[in-house]
Amino acid sequence: MDYKSNKGGGLKVSFEQAILDGYAIDGGLYVPEYLPEINHEQLTAWKTLSYKQLAFQIISLFVERSIISADELQGLLDRSYDTFEKEEVIPLYPLKSRSHTYIMELFYGPTLSFKDVGMSFIVNLVNFFLEKKEERLSIIVATTGDTGPAAAHFIAGKSQLDGWILYPKGLITAEQERQMTTLPHTNIHSVGVTNCPEGGDDLDVVINQLYAHQKFKSKLKLSSVNSLNWGRIMMQTVHYFYGYLQIASSVGDLVNFSVPSGGFGNLCAGGLARKMGLPIKNLLIANNQNACLHRIFSEGVFSKQPIIETFSSAIDILVPINFWRYLYFCVAGDTQKIKNWSDTFDKTGRVDFDIITQKKYQEGFLSKSVGDPQTLMTMQQILDDERYLLDPHAAVAVAASDLLKDQLGNDPLICLATAHPAKFPQTIGQLSHINEVLKQTKHASIEQAKTKCQRSYTCDHSHLYEALTNAMETDWGLRHTSND
Numbered sequence: 001m002d003y004k005s006n007k008g009g010g011l012k013v014s015f016e017q018a019i020l021d022g023y024a025i026d027g028g029l030y031v032p033e034y035l036p037e038i039n040h041e042q043l044t045a046w047k048t049l050s051y052k053q054l055a056f057q058i059i060s061l062f063v064e065r066s067i068i069s070a071d072e073l074q075g076l077l078d079r080s081y082d083t084f085e086k087e088e089v090i091p092l093y094p095l096k097s098r099s100h101t102y103i104m105e106l107f108y109g110p111t112l113s114f115k116d117v118g119m120s121f122i123v124n125l126v127n128f129f130l131e132k133k134e135e136r137l138s139i140i141v142a143t144t145g146d147t148g149p150a151a152a153h154f155i156a157g158k159s160q161l162d163g164w165i166l167y168p169k170g171l172i173t174a175e176q177e178r179q180m181t182t183l184p185h186t187n188i189h190s191v192g193v194t195n196c197p198e199g200g201d202d203l204d205v206v207i208n209q210l211y212a213h214q215k216f217k218s219k220l221k222l223s224s225v226n227s228l229n230w231g232r233i234m235m236q237t238v239h240y241f242y243g244y245l246q247i248a249s250s251v252g253d254l255v256n257f258s259v260p261s262g263g264f265g266n267l268c269a270g271g272l273a274r275k276m277g278l279p280i281k282n283l284l285i286a287n288n289q290n291a292c293l294h295r296i297f298s299e300g301v302f303s304k305q306p307i308i309e310t311f312s313s314a315i316d317i318l319v320p321i322n323f324w325r326y327l328y329f330c331v332a333g334d335t336q337k338i339k340n341w342s343d344t345f346d347k348t349g350r351v352d353f354d355i356i357t358q359k360k361y362q363e364g365f366l367s368k369s370v371g372d373p374q375t376l377m378t379m380q381q382i383l384d385d386e387r388y389l390l391d392p393h394a395a396v397a398v399a400a401s402d403l404l405k406d407q408l409g410n411d412p413l414i415c416l417a418t419a420h421p422a423k424f425p426q427t428i429g430q431l432s433h434i435n436e437v438l439k440q441t442k443h444a445s446i447e448q449a450k451t452k453c454q455r456s457y458t459c460d461h462s463h464l465y466e467a468l469t470n471a472m473e474t475d476w477g478l479r480h481t482s483n484d
C-alpha cells in the first residue's frame with residue numbers, strides 16, 4: 001500500500017518512507033491511499049486474539065510482507081510489548097459503580113501512559129528500517145507531558161537514533177519531567193523550554209520551522225515519531241479493535257468509547273477503525289476546558305483560544321493537528337480542501353466549516369468539555385465507590401460520559417485511561433480518603449527517578465529556534481568527529 005500527503009503535495013511513498021519521513025514533504029500528514037475493510041467474518045476470527053496477535057493482523061493490512069516479513073514483524077512486536085507490566089498489554093477494568101462501563105488501562109508501558117503503546121512499536125520499527133539502510137536519524141518531538149517520556153525511553157540507546165525532546169517547562173508535572181531527564185543515554189537530549197505562552201503547541205511551531213529549513217532537515221536527517229507520524233495512528237487503531245472484541249457480547253453489537261482528547265491522534269485512530277468496519281456507536285470526545293475539539297464538533301469552528309492550565313495537563317492542547325488527517329477521510333480525500341482549510345487556519349487562526357462538511361465529520365461523534373471541579377469530583381466518586389483511582393485524564397473521559405449518559409444508551413462503554421495516576425501526585429493529593437488506595441498513587445519507576453540525577457538543556461522560547469539549531473548541529477558534528 002502506498003501513502004500520500006493529505007494536502008496533496010509530493011509523490012506517493014512506500015510505508016517505509018512514510019514512517020521514516022514523519023511529515024510529508026508539503027508539511028501535510030501521510031494517509032494510506034485506501035482504508036482496508038474488515039468484515040464480520042474477519043472480526044469474528046479475531047475475537048480470541050491477544051493484543052499482540054491482533055496488532056500483527058492489523059499492521060499486516062497496512063504494510064506488505066516484502067517490506068517487513070512475518071518473522072520480522074513478530075520480532076518487532078515481541079520487543080515492543082515484552083516490557084509492559086501486564087501480559088494482556090492493555091487490560092480492561094469493569095467499573096462496579098456504573099453499568100456496562102469499562103476502563104481500558106493503557107498505562108502499563110514503561111513510562112505509564114498510552115503513548116507507550118504506539119511509541120514502543122514505532123521507535124523499534126524506525127530503528128529496524130535504519131539498521132537495514134545503515135542510516136541514522138535525529139528524531140525531534142514536542143510533548144505536553146507523555147509523548148516525550150515515551151519517545152525518550154524507547155529511543156534511549158537505539159543504535160540509529162538521536163532523540164531531541166522539547167517540553168514546556170513548568171507546564172508538565174515534575175514526575176513527567178524526570179522521566180525524560182534522568183535517562184543516562186547520550187543519544188537523548190531533553191530541552192525544557194521556558195515561557196511558552198501556548199504550552200506544547202508553541203514547540204510544534206518551532207519544529208515546523210526546522211522542518212521547513214530543507215538544508216538543515218536533510219543535513220541532520222530530521223524526523224519525528226509524534227502522532228503526526230502515520231505509524232502512531234495505525235498502532236492506535238489496535239486498541240479500539242482489541243477493546244471492542246473483549247467487550248462486545250457478539251460481533252456486530254455496538255460499543256461506545258470515551259477518549260480524553262487534545263491533538264485528536266487517539267480519536268483519529270478510533271474514527272478510522274470505525275471506517276474500516278469496527279461497529280463503534282459513538283466516539284466521545286472528552287475535552288478539558290481547552291475545548292478545541294468540542295468547538296469544532298459542536299460549533300463547526302476550528303480556532304485557537306488562550307491556553308488554560310488544567311489538572312489534565314497533557315490535553316492542554318490548542319491545535320488538534322490530527323483532525324486534518326481525519327477530515328481528509330470525511331471529504332472523500334479532497335486534498336485541495338484540506339490544504340485550503342489548513343492554510344486559512346495558519347494565516348488567520350480560524351476556520352468556519354460549512355454545514356455539509358460539519359455533518360460529515362460529526363457523524364458518530366459526541367463531544368463535551370469538562371471543567372477541573374468535575375474532573376476532581378469524578379475521581380473522588382470512583383475512589384469512594386470502588387477504591388479505584390483514575391488519573392485526571394481518564395476522569396475527564398468518565399465525566400464526559402456521565403454528562404452524555406442519555407445519548408449513549410445501554411450499549412457498553414469503554415473509557416480510555418491514558419495515564420497512570422502516579423504521574424499526577426499534585427491533583428491526587430487533593431482527594432480525600434487517598435490513604436486507602438496508597439499503592440495506586442505510587443509507581444516504582446516514578447519513585448526511583450527521584451533519586452537520579454537530571455540532565456537537560458533549558459532554553460527560553462523566544463530564542464528556541466536559534467539555540468536548538470546550534471545545539472543540534474554541534475552535537476551532530478561531535479558525533480561525526482568521534483565516529484571518524
Ligand SMILES: Cc1ncc(COP(=O)(O)O)c(C=O)c1O
Pocket residue numbers: 113114115144145146147227260261262263264265266267314315393418419
Ligand atoms: C495522558 C494523555 N491523555 C490524552 C492525550 C491526548 O491524546 P491526543 O492528543 O491523541 O488526543 C494525551 C496526549 O496528548 C495524553 O498524554
